[in-house]
């Protein structure tokens with residue numbers, strides 16, 4: 001039997017936008033009630049993602065205040081709402097994408113909640129889901145990567161970056177990885193990168209042209225944004241694709257489309273959510289990701305598991321570029 005639900009739960013909320021000082025750890029937040037199509041999950045591991053810092057800083061607007069941060073977690077279903085809950089039942093071990101994940105309990109949309117296969121731990125599932133799905137959808141739909149493709153991956157030792165390196169190796173692509181330190185580049189190499197560029201002091205375009213015989217990369221996967229965009233565009237091959245999927249260094253300023261004509265470049269600014277909007281899309285990609293993890297023995301690298309009460313330290317480390325792989329919070 002499940003333990004009875006508490007009346008209040010712990011959560012990290014913001015009352016206004018700003019630096020890490022606006023993160024408030026509270027222990028008296030009312031327990032959420034699962035609405036139609038939702039499941040209540042007792043969170044065991046909560047994923048920290050760069051997007052959490054955008055909502056905190058105001059780069060992305062919060063719908064209202066107080067706002068509970070967090071986009072993914074894993075744990076156990078403790079109650080189900082009415083309507084279609086996609087066959088989920090109390091006691092299921094699940095991972096999900098939702099808002100309000102920085103909490104001990106979250107009412108998550110069943111549509112974006114998936115049972116964790118037995119061979120994958122609850123910790124690994126939370127560490128894999130959002131960043132792994134991002135990497136997987138970007139290499140399928142941002143640019144459908146084929147064996148032998150040269151792909152430039154920025155911030156290759158980060159959360160999404162290490163997934164990209166590993167998944168691209170699995171599909172036989174040739175990865176040119178950038179990162180800011182030698183340690184990070186070594187890690188990218190261990191995870192499948194073939195060529196390494198330290199973009200804090202090396203010329204990225206020069207390195208890319210050298211490794212690709214002057215052709216450039218058929219796709220550039222750029223989650224760094226402002227500081228790398230111009231260089232990334234120079235690294236794309238003729239008829240190649242520039243996938244600008246993030247803004248860790250700041251938002252990319254408006255782009256004049258005439259710049260794409262020099263090489264007939266395709267430019268995308270995709271979000272994971274718009275690739276997994278339907279249950280079928282979410283389930284298909286999630287199951288494929290889990291299969292990659294178990295079958296290809298992918299390394300689910302966790303930088304640190306921080307107590308939920310220390311989410312400020314986690315975000316500080318992430319923004320200071322001190323981390324590799326995944327940061328998790330534990331309620």
Ligand code: NDP
Pocket residue numbers: 048049050051130131134155156157158159160161178179180181184223224227245246247248249250270271272273318319320321322323324325
């Ligand atoms: P990471 O773990 O990759 O952390 C960000 C990394 O970016 C840093 O470690 C750092 O690596 C690099 N970086 C370069 N310049 C800066 C800077 N000025 N400030 C901070 N970091 C910088 O984070 P995530 O894996 O969570 O996310 C990576 C990117 O992917 C983010 O932009 C995020 O928004 C985006 N994203 C987009 C999604 C989408 O749906 N479009 C979904 C998920 C993530 P180094 O030191 O090597 O430069």
